[in-house]
Amino acid sequence: MSKATIRDVARKAEVSVATVSRVLNNHPSVSPFTRQRVMDAIRELNYSPHPIAQRLSLGRTETLAVVVPLFTLPSFVERLRGVQKVLSHSGYDLVLFNVDSPHQRDEYFATLATRARADGILVLSIPPSDEDAERFLAAEVPVVLVDAYHPQLSSVYIDDVEGGYLATRHLISLGHRRIVYLSEPLNNPLEFGPMKKRLQGYRKALAEEGIPFDPTCVVEAEPGREAAYHAARALLARRPPPTAVFAACDTHAIGVLDAARELGVRVPEALSVVGYDDIPDAAYLNLSTVHQPLFETGRLGAELLLTLLQGNGGKSAPIHRRLPVELIHRATTAFAPTDV
Amino acid sequence: MSKATIRDVARKAEVSVATVSRVLNNHPSVSPFTRQRVMDAIRELNYSPHPIAQRLSLGRTETLAVVVPLFTLPSFVERLRGVQKVLSHSGYDLVLFNVDSPHQRDEYFATLATRARADGILVLSIPPSDEDAERFLAAEVPVVLVDAYHPQLSSVYIDDVEGGYLATRHLISLGHRRIVYLSEPLNNPLEFGPMKKRLQGYRKALAEEGIPFDPTCVVEAEPGREAAYHAARALLARRPPPTAVFAACDTHAIGVLDAARELGVRVPEALSVVGYDDIPDAAYLNLSTVHQPLFETGRLGAELLLTLLQGNGGKSAPIHRRLPVELIHRATTAFAPTDV
DNA sequence: GCAGGGGATGTAACCGGTTACATTAAGGTA
DNA sequence: TACCTTAATGTAACCGGTTACATCCCCTGC
Secondary structure, rough: OOOHHHHHHHHOOOOHHHHHHHHOHHHHHHHOHHHHHHHHHHHHHHHOHHHHHHHHHHHHEEEEEEOOOOOOOOHHHHHHHHHHHHOOOOOEEEEEOOOOOOOHHHHHHHHHHHOHHHHHHHHEEEOOOOHHHHHHHHHHOOOEEEOOOOEEEEEEEEEEEHHHHHHHHHHHHHOOOOOEEEEOOOOOOOOOOHHHHHHHHHHHHHOOOOOOOOOHEEEOOOOOHHHHHHHHHHHOOOOOOOEEEOOOOOOHHHHHHHHHHHHHHOOOOEEEEEEEEHHHHHHHHHEEEOOOOOHHHHHHHHHHHHHHHHHOOOOOOEEEEEOOOOOEEEOOOOOOOOOO | OOOOOHHHHHHHHHHOOHHHHHHOOOOOOHHHHHHHHHHHHHHHOOOOOOHHHHHHHHHHEEEEEEOOOOOOOOHHHHHHHHHHHHOOOOOOOEEEEEEEOOHHHHHHHHOOOOOOOOOOEEEOOOOHHHHHHHHHHHHOEEEEEEEEEEEEEEEEEEEEEHHHHHHHHHHHHOHHHHHHEEEEEOOOOOOOOHHHHHHHHHHHHHHHHOOOOOOHHHHEOOOOOHHHHHHHHHHOOOOOOOOOOEEOOHHHHHHHHHHHHHHOOOOHHHEEEEEOOOOOOHOOOEEEEEEOOOHHHHHHHHHHHHHHHOOOOOOOOOOEEEEEEEEEEOOOOOOOOOOO
């Protein structure tokens, strides 16, 4: 049925394939009469051009690769929505590459560093190595990092040091001194960006107020509410217990709330909790948190990529956009208990 | 750099392109000596075959299309994970098509009904029309529906009538009589499957117990917690108020909990709430709900599609797999208040 | 009358692989 | 020695588009 080729159309319209191609691509130098004949033939044969053949011929893939850590980060959905919104009407196919191990990341980065695989690459939350970056540059394939940073590659990201700083200062200003920083593993091979930066912000805020840094107040837990719950139980059993927890992601914060409720520790009276990300659940649970524009970073990242694709081949200097974060004060933070 | 072609390799190894191609495809009739020479040339030139050219030549796209309602359904993520898990090592590219309007659905379905676009199609939660199905069959492109049903297309789905029945019977067995069914719009152009089926199950359970069906007990709200919250406020203001709400998705159920808390209506003492889907939040909130295997449907759907692709060209009869649902009794349902 | 210009169209090479078929050389058999 | 088989490799057509360049025709201007 739809196996008609451009030559079939040419035969039917009694013109050459070149002319048919010109009609398809709205080339000006086709007479209205001929154009009409070709259009008729196209309709009669129910013809539509073969995308793969077009791609080969044009030397483009008409494809954009989106590399995401699908399994590890819940925030990816919001970002992906932002990306999708922009790309859906761009004419590019959106190919999803899921990364759930360092090995897979390396594999994808290596194979994508070829113009033949994708015309452009959008990487969500996975920082590439210097070697990866070099390869991308050598291949001259436009890359945009979202929620990740590399000096040589364009990116849209947030200031995680600032976010950590805001959250911690908020707690300090409420009188807290024993503040735990709870994060996902800091040396996770897939994660060496945000969590460490947020810790930096935490330390900066402490230092500013002259509060000594206590290494036992930095606690790591595997991703997920469950792991945070267990970590929090251990924390709340300490004597004296911390009066506040700054969780480096909302999911962890929710796990902390979980543990507090179960142990009868009242939030925010006895324990303040701040999260990070402002995922939809955070609003529902009235969680104080650091808002980062998830959808927005996705959207801007995609737009930036399209801009790079317009420009002639990624030769220009990388463009970096840092988006602001904001502390959202909801119901899980309050003045520190006075028994200090 | 990576612009070496198969002819460059052939020249370097002093063989013909056919031989190089044979080496690439592990064709048996290549002498070990020649094979080694070719391999060396490939390595030296850092050659890798051009995927688009391969696809054109082979007449396959090496691509699978996944059509999802990204913006409307939160459950899609879990399903997509299941899909991704299976496809990531299949060698196929996964191209995402997001549908957020009937128009877009029609457009995608029309363009995908061509072998040239994708070797196979996985559709999540969007029932195709008879016309669409005909086109897919005519194009002989394998299609698997997940969480949707069409007699002529293979599918993996759950029994929504049963789910609605289970939820309602659960409430009835606890003594409830004024049970509201709260769902997303039943005539949403993108949604004419599950919500209506769950309603059928609801009515079936009522009928079995001889409880008259009250049309005012069927309430529709737009997707999202917010809309459900407002609908629930109106419901709880009725005199007498319903003693139970069966929400056709967990997000709605959470909106109901929201409203109840705000109005001081105790759950489950004064109001029982049952959700549907068992999204991760449901466990956290201790929501009684109907569990449907989200990840599992995605996984099985993808596996089924791969099976169809193995088989010679989708000529066979459609395969339907119905997965069981299960009522999860948590903390938001209890015996009806005795003031009835 | 003829050179020159420009619009409309056709011819054929090209993108980079795969593969049917042809060709060559080597080994085995009568 | 002549003949057949089989393994290894090469030649060239093909997948279905795009487009540089050639060609043809018609009109204008000197």
